[in-house]
Amino acid sequence: MMGFWYLLLLLIGIVLIIVGAMKKGVSAAVKAVILLFVIGILFIVVSIVLLMPGSSDVSAELLKLE
Secondary structure, eight states: OHHHHHHHHHHHHHHHHHHHHHOOSSSTTHHHHHHHHHHHHHHHHHHHHHHSTTHHHHHHHHTTOO
16 A cells, blocks of 8 residues: 555656646746756655665664664
């Protein structure tokens, strides 16, 4: 079930990057485009890390969970 959420994170990140890339013009929307790129890349990186084998052990150790 957790893999579904990780995959959803990955897809949201990809969609945000595509939306950010499709925006044209250098106006007040530039900040929004940059924010979409940053959030999209962050979502993709986090989801890929979470989809790797053994990621639950790493995250449990980082969060000091037993």
